[in-house]
Amino acid sequence: MTVAQNNWLDLELSLDSGIYNKHHVVMVRGEGAHVWDENGREYIDCVGGYGVANVGHGNADVVKAVQDQAAKLMIMPQTLPNDKRAEFLKELTDVLPSELSRVFLCNSGTEAMEAAKKFAITATGGRTRFVSMKRGFSGRTLGALALTWEPKYREPFGSAVDDAHVTFVTYGNVEELRAALTDDVAAVILEPVQGEGGVRPGDAAFIQAARELTREKGALLILDEIQTGFCRTGHFFAMEHFGVVPDGVTLAKAMAGGVPIGAFVMTTEVADRMPKGGHGTTFGGNPLAMAAGVAAIRFMRRERLWEQAAAKGDYFMEKLRAIKSSKIREVRGLGLMIGVELKEKSGPYITALEHDEAVLTLQATPLVVRFLPPLTISYEDIDKVVAAFERVLERVNPREVSAEQVKEEKQTE
Numbered sequence: 001m002t003v004a005q006n007n008w009l010d011l012e013l014s015l016d017s018g019i020y021n022k023h024h025v026v027m028v029r030g031e032g033a034h035v036w037d038e039n040g041r042e043y044i045d046c047v048g049g050y051g052v053a054n055v056g057h058g059n060a061d062v063v064k065a066v067q068d069q070a071a072k073l074m075i076m077p078q079t080l081p082n083d084k085r086a087e088f089l090k091e092l093t094d095v096l097p098s099e100l101s102r103v104f105l106c107n108s109g110t111e112a113m114e115a116a117k118k119f120a121i122t123a124t125g126g127r128t129r130f131v132s133m134k135r136g137f138s139g140r141t142l143g144a145l146a147l148t149w150e151p152k153y154r155e156p157f158g159s160a161v162d163d164a165h166v167t168f169v170t171y172g173n174v175e176e177l178r179a180a181l182t183d184d185v186a187a188v189i190l191e192p193v194q195g196e197g198g199v200r201p202g203d204a205a206f207i208q209a210a211r212e213l214t215r216e217k218g219a220l221l222i223l224d225e226i227q228t229g230f231c232r233t234g235h236f237f238a239m240e241h242f243g244v245v246p247d248g249v250t251l252a253k254a255m256a257g258g259v260p261i262g263a264f265v266m267t268t269e270v271a272d273r274m275p276k277g278g279h280g281t282t283f284g285g286n287p288l289a290m291a292a293g294v295a296a297i298r299f300m301r302r303e304r305l306w307e308q309a310a311a312k313g314d315y316f317m318e319k320l321r322a323i324k325s326s327k328i329r330e331v332r333g334l335g336l337m338i339g340v341e342l343k344e345k346s347g348p349y350i351t352a353l354e355h356d357e358a359v360l361t362l363q364a365t366p367l368v369v370r371f372l373p374p375l376t377i378s379y380e381d382i383d384k385v386v387a388a389f390e391r392v393l394e395r396v397n398p399r400e401v402s403a404e405q406v407k408e409e410k411q412t413e
Contacts, residue, residue: 009026025037031057032377033048034057034381035360044377044381044384045057046359046372047361047362047372048374051337051372052253052254053254054231054253054300054374055374056374057258059257061299062296062299064295065295068291069084069291082290084290084291085287087294088294092293096237096265097245099267100245100267101268102267102271103263103266104266105285106261106262106281107260107283108252108261109226109227112250112262113141113144113264114139114144115264115279116248116264117144117147117187119270119273120186120222120270122275123186123220123270124186124218127186127219130146130185131167131219132149132169133191133197134168135150135171135194135196135198136190136194136197136224137149137197142157142161142162146162146163146166147189171194177210178213181217186219186220187214187219188214188220188222189223190207190210190223191223191224192207192239193227193233193333195228195337195370196365197365198341199333199337199364201334202242204241204242208244211245222250223246223250228337229251229253230251230255230305231254231300231305231309232309232337233336234334247266247267247269248266249264249265249266250263250264251263251265254296257296259292261293306335309335312336313335313336313338320338320386320389325390327343327393328340328341328342329341329342333371336371336373336375338370339371340368341368343367345366346366346369347363348396349389349392352396353389356391357388359388373385
């Protein structure tokens with residue numbers, strides 16, 4: 001098929017599944033914290049592939065690693081050991097607590113959560129109940145969806161979503177958690193910072209209590225670090241803020257610099273209870289993703305990206321809090337995972353930032369503007385983003401937003 005120039009948008013809209021609320025723009029290039037559309041317009045990217053592009057778009061180390069590996073070997077199933085896979089496993093476990101020394105490799109965050117559920121069941125001798133958090137987001141496949149709080153994600157699929165085996169508790173409420181931890185619970189699953197739920201950092205006392213209570217009850221504590229991992233929050237992993245080591249952690253997003261990847265990392269005790277063949281994946285652990293992961297993690301360590309995220313995040317939030325606008329209810333976050341909760345719907349402001357200011361941001365709940373830029377973003381770009389946000393807060397009247405803009409505002413992960 002020959003496609004007429006500048007017809008990429010129409011082609012994608014006509015052939016795509018239709019489940020996404022598409023922006024009416026075609027992105028063709030990225031570098032660092034900037035992306036460009038097909039018309040050459042440059043944007044500051046505070047979406048970062050939903051928190052994937054921590055090392056920046058077009059990271060030279062990752063690009064070279066992918067090019068070199070693609071010319072050598074791209075696919076090899078995990079039944080056949082591979083040099084690059086072994087190298088990646090060593091790089092990954094070196095940045096994790098020593099207790100988390102075993103890794104199941106897959107391709108995405110929701111796959112990591114599916115694996116976590118199965119490992120939790122076998123590790124606890126067949127327990128099948130789970131405790132998850134209100135406002136939590138665990139993924140969209142049927143197994144992960146059962147752990148996701150927002151009813152709008154689960155309800156279209158009815159009883160196919162096995163949420164009858166899940167108890168949702170208020171994030172931060174120790175007594176609710178204690179009551180939910182019955183003897184048939186396999187695991188408590190929580191995000192150290194709730195991303196989709198409004199960028200809500202966890203409470204150290206609650207997460208530490210979750211660690212103690214799960215040990216008492218013989219259940220696992222599983223932390224979802226799919227969005228918070230790999231330096232995003234100012235530590236290599238967000239668990240370091242809270243002084244806990246869980247039984248397992250789900251990882252994905254930024255782990256390979258933009259190449260699809262996922263993992264469930266766990267203790268030896270958890271890994272050894274899964275029978276041979278109890279889980280698997282065709283593409284998980286492929287050499288291409290492994291090469292990208294090695295390069296990305298080495299870049300993070302060499303550039304000490306966690307320190308950059310901590311310093312830039314503090315600076316970013318300080319600047320946002322200095323905005324004098326009655327529309328802002330709260331600025332919150334951890335590192336460069338930042339949310340601004342407004343007193344009215346955030347969608348019109350997200351749309352105006354893109355259309356008028358060439359700044360890309362995300363929604364997290366109807367009221368929150370979420371910022372997830374590459375951790376390599378410059379202070380100059382942070383200043384530009386804050387100035388742009390201040391301008392749209394002053395200028396935008398939500399009641400004047402067009403129907404087309406309303407459609408574009410409904411962006412979720």
